Amino acid sequence: MATKVVMEALSPTMEEGRLVAWKKHEGDAVASGDVLAEVETDKAVMEIVARTGGTLLKQVVPEGSTVPVAALLAWIGNPGESVGDAGAAPVPAQGPASTGPASGPARGPAPTEKESTAVQVQAKESASTGTESTPVQTQAPAATRAPGERVKASPLARRMAADRGVDLAAIAGSGPDGRIVKRDVEEAVAGAPAGVTSGAAAAATETGPAFTDVPLSPMRKTIAKRLVQSIGPIPTFYLTTEVDMERAHEAREALLATGDGKFSFNDLIVRAAASALRQHPWVNAWWMDDRVRQWRDIHVGVAVAVEDGLITPVVRHADRKTLREIGAEVRELAGRAREKRLAPEEYTGATFSVSNLGMFGIDEFTAVINPPEAAILAVGRIEPKPVVVDGVVVVRRRLRLTLSCDHRVVDGATGAAFLKTLAGMLENPLALVW
């Protein structure tokens, strides 16, 4: 019987995709794992791969057209097999979910019945075709839950996920009503890119679960309610500090002189922020509407300007990576971000973000929070300035950092304490290896 190829939810936020180009023609033989078509999503150009072998019988959607997730794209079957009305009716087009709560860029809209059906089929088929080696194929179906929505998972799945460092909120369930079951966790572990899995698993063995959900105290609830009434859905406030970067500059020059790899000041800031977050769990957190999720893992999103917008690739476990690793990773991710070749898990799941406009000559600015994250750090340029040191005016390299804080999670003192730790680390880079 012919098998349907449908528009897959290639990212958590994807509701529709534009079929850029067919990579197989009608009548071509396809093997499971072959790239069938390129699809442009809201974030990137990605590949639809065959989940079964056979012959591409029919391309249902022409190049250039935009179709919703779960819509029928093509049929794969035996040569000469009839498709279309003989098989099941094509999946009806489906619009964006209209009832989902306002959702941040990191998470998707509430799942609709159609979507979860599609994901279920996807999971089932990937189980039957075994593990393939193409990135999209092996990737576990992305979750389509609204922020704060309850994650349904079996006790066994929860236990396995905690043990193996899998974030249940990030995977889709194949059980009834999208419940995450054992198989889904196993597929997520098997399918996640090696770096992510081993890192996450290592984190789990070292520190237990990847996060702690903290219920809201009555005071936090009231703070949240009043602030939202006052200045909008994310009550943000800003804290600015100026950091002396002389010693960081010296350290960087000395390291670069060894000729062994490259790193930027921004890489240093990412690394320092990650270390500082380890001491300030309230800043490394998500606002989940009914609770605050304090992450034990530290994943830092680094904003990257791309041709027609902005994307935030994520440096996972940034607190456990060396400067050299962070430097190489940011450059590699940013490069692929500009080519729109990032996989969804590479730009979702950050626990904190850094945005740097120093290279554009900006002294200081305020960055907009990437919900559900609780804070974002805006980095200005490093500039020589006259400052008073020990009663004498001297010229020093200075940097202005501004932390945007979601006041529902981070209070003024909390944010200030974090910035103080961060500034201390940058002013004395040895603290990073202490």
Place this chain on the structure above:
Amino acid sequence: MAQQSFDVVFVGGGPAGYPGAIRAAQLGLSVAVVEKEKLGGVCVNIGCIPTKALLYSASMARVVRDEAKALGITTGDVTVDYGVAMRRSRQVADQNSKGVGFLMKKHKIAVISGTATLASSKTVKVGGDTITAKKAIVLATGSRSKGIPAIGLGINRTTVITSDEALFLEQAPASLAIVGAGAVGTEFADIFHAFGTKVTLIEALPRILPLEDAESSDAVTKSFRKRGIDVLAGVKVVKADVSDRGVTLTLEVGGATKTVMADKVLMAAGRAVNTDGIGLEAVGVKLTDRGFIRIDPTTLATSVPGIYAIGDVAGPPMLAHKGTREGVHVAEVIAGQSPHAIDYTNVPSVTYCQPEVASVGLTEEQVKAAGTKYTVGRFPFSANGRARATMDTDGFVKIIRDAKYGEILGAHIVSGHASEMIGELVMARTNELTVDEVDFAIHAHPTLSEAIGEAALDSLGRVLHI
């Protein structure tokens, strides 16, 4: 009526076909069920239901005979009459079959009496009539008892019988050899022994109830031997001499031979699926190597578009409740829904002899063979207060759990009420609850089901009551 047309035609009104028909009708489809005998199929008429009635008689006979005095009840001489028990079992079966008829009427399902033959992928013939299925034909033709003619044990319905005949005997035979100690053979051994028959239970595999956990088999073997049933496992029947007065079986045990004489032989070694004479070849419905109809487990579709198969003909396990699930599933598939996949790893298995044996998931042997690291938790009913109070101290609960995550890999219960208790563990496994959740659930006291919580605790090394 020369020609009739329905959305869906179910061929067979047994425990797979009739619930499927009801579900299809609920989903707004027009439905017909073709049944050549009685609604409810083997299960209701000559299987599950009447045997449960007879087992109840057997169980009560034992209680009255063996336990009444200790319970403070004085009886005179206790006599048993299989004919009376048999007639009650027929009433129960007939009531159930009528109940199915009522359900068909309630859901406006056409019941067509006769034998259906596939005429095309869209039509079946019943007698001279052609019935058209606009959306689907569902084959639910079931299975039947079979003999082993190759060794002289073809069914003759007098001395070589099957459950079909045993269920209608007017009196219990003086002696009976039962070939095959699966659920059917074991249950009849229990029934006839209680009615005074000298029973020999013969199994070719090394133990009776060969699909159950070895500890369950051992518990039933012990109980049977204690009450005087001759249990012969790992024994091959090589020859049978059948006369009109009885049967002499020649058995091979290890290297030696042995003969067993009995008034009758009851054949309970497997069942044959009803795939002959229904036109499968004509329309191209393919079979598996083992003779079942080949299906896609997701949709239950056969190799011919528009034709589906459910129940015993669609493959093992040949259990009514597995067929019922498939019936409901196929109806939803045909109505265009995407029902959740059938969980074939969580089909419970129950044998209703005394003590009953119930299980779900893997046996310890299977877990060992799979190389999984596991721990076993056990709790004997002899340590359970309610069991002592009600003289139900035979048996145990055994839970095999994954060593790392506590997943319940297999659960086995031997008890007078095992069939009613296994549901908790089926629910747990189906929803991936681990032994911790089973323990965490508060079990009412005093109940037999406390033993389930205790077995879960035992697997965690914290059993309370032993």
